[in-house]
Amino acid sequence: MSKINVAAIQSSIDESGLTWQAASNEFTALTEAELKYFLGYTPGPKELSLSAREKIAEKTLKTFLLSAAGKGIRKKKAFGYPALFDWRNRGGANYVTPIKNQSSCGSCVAFGTVATAETAYRIQRGNASLAIDFSEAQLFYCYARSEGRNCANGWWPDRALIAFRDKGLVDEACFPYTPGDQACSTCSNAADRLLKISGFTKLTTTAAMKDWISTRGALVACFSVYNDFYSYRSGVYRKTAAATFIGGHCVSIVGYDDVSQCWICKNSWGAGFGESGFFRIGYGQCGIDAEMYAINSIIETLWTGAQKIIGLWSNEAANNAWAYINSFGWRKISPASDNIHLNLLTQCISAKSRGAAVSIHLTNGIIDQIYN
Numbered sequence: 001m002s003k004i005n006v007a008a009i010q011s012s013i014d015e016s017g018l019t020w021q022a023a024s025n026e027f028t029a030l031t032e033a034e035l036k037y038f039l040g041y042t043p044g045p046k047e048l049s050l051s052a053r054e055k056i057a058e059k060t061l062k063t064f065l066l067s068a069a070g071k072g073i074r075k076k077k078a079f080g081y082p083a084l085f086d087w088r089n090r091g092g093a094n095y096v097t098p099i100k101n102q103s104s105c106g107s108c109v110a111f112g113t114v115a116t117a118e119t120a121y122r123i124q125r126g127n128a129s130l131a132i133d134f135s136e137a138q139l140f141y142c143y144a145r146s147e148g149r150n151c152a153n154g155w156w157p158d159r160a161l162i163a164f165r166d167k168g169l170v171d172e173a174c175f176p177y178t179p180g181d182q183a184c185s186t187c188s189n190a191a192d193r194l195l196k197i198s199g200f201t202k203l204t205t206t207a208a209m210k211d212w213i214s215t216r217g218a219l220v221a222c223f224s225v226y227n228d229f230y231s232y233r234s235g236v237y238r239k240t241a242a243a244t245f246i247g248g249h250c251v252s253i254v255g256y257d258d259v260s261q262c263w264i265c266k267n268s269w270g271a272g273f274g275e276s277g278f279f280r281i282g283y284g285q286c287g288i289d290a291e292m293y294a295i296n297s298i299i300e301t302l303w304t305g306a307q308k309i310i311g312l313w314s315n316e317a318a319n320n321a322w323a324y325i326n327s328f329g330w331r332k333i334s335p336a337s338d339n340i341h342l343n344l345l346t347q348c349i350s351a352k353s354r355g356a357a358v359s360i361h362l363t364n365g366i367i368d369q370i371y372n
Helices: 006-016 032-038 050-066 068-074 108-125 136-146 157-166 206-215 227-231 338-354
Strands: 020-022 084-086 200-203 219-226 232-237 245-257 262-266 278-282 292-295 302-314 321-325 329-332 357-363 366-371
Touching: 006 020, 006 227, 032 227, 032 245, 050 206, 050 219, 084 206, 108 136, 108 157, 108 219, 108 245, 108 292, 136 157, 157 200, 157 219, 157 292, 200 206, 206 219, 206 245, 219 227, 227 232, 227 245, 302 338, 321 338, 329 366, 338 357, 338 366
Parallel strands: 232 278
Antiparallel strands: 020 232, 084 245, 200 292, 219 245, 219 292, 245 262, 262 278, 302 321, 302 357, 321 329, 357 366
């Protein structure tokens, strides 16, 4: 197949009055067969086709624009949620982790899921600089592979989220990502490094998507990719008339802009693509908002490693003491029994008074073990 004609795409953009810019990049010199390896989403047997998703997204947009909220955005006014929301800038803080690169392997589902979870965890912890880096390799090369998926045939977001919920993920250092199908090979202490999500929610209305983003975090979304998208440089992407379909792709939605009527997306094609690795896509475009997936929360059941107890607090209620851990903030000390609570509290008091680093185990965010 022929390679991407950037000049023709830019001409079509200009003629159609669209508001994005095309440019040559590492993708525009590739063939269609090569481009497909940078995607990785093909709807499963019980899922809507990509073309059906596009029709639903277009219909959803029309319905939304006729609603009170939709009329509000055309007047550049917010309706129940901010008119502009971006997790990369919340009071000057960036809750979105750095851009990654899936490279030429159809692992986008793993990257979109992990990106969403990392943002969710930073928000949950109230720490925009939290060093969290989940392993896309484990999600794709272990869990997807066990279901017969690979770089050539991709995966599905609901299955990725189920695996994250039921099995958990280690950190990137425990199983680093390398493009190209790999054997499942995590580190020796992987069981102590797993984190799980509590569950996930599928959203199917624009209002619900914006409400979740503006109050709780990022979302996983999949859409149809056309050949012109690979040349995206900046602006709000909308498909050109002559664009040809390539395949399906999943990303993380980290914000939206009602004035420009677009979603703000974190891609997994490296920082050289688009707007420093991000892109904006118009509402209703390419099936992007037919449905999205939200991560409910991250379950904190793990060994924290070396931590210092910065503060302690309690009141007259029985077994109601809390410790402030330097990397985790306030955490309740297990109230399982009087003896357990007193023993843990005594260890916390000792560690705080000595300024000593201790290893703390959390179960659902509650301190239940301490080792000096």
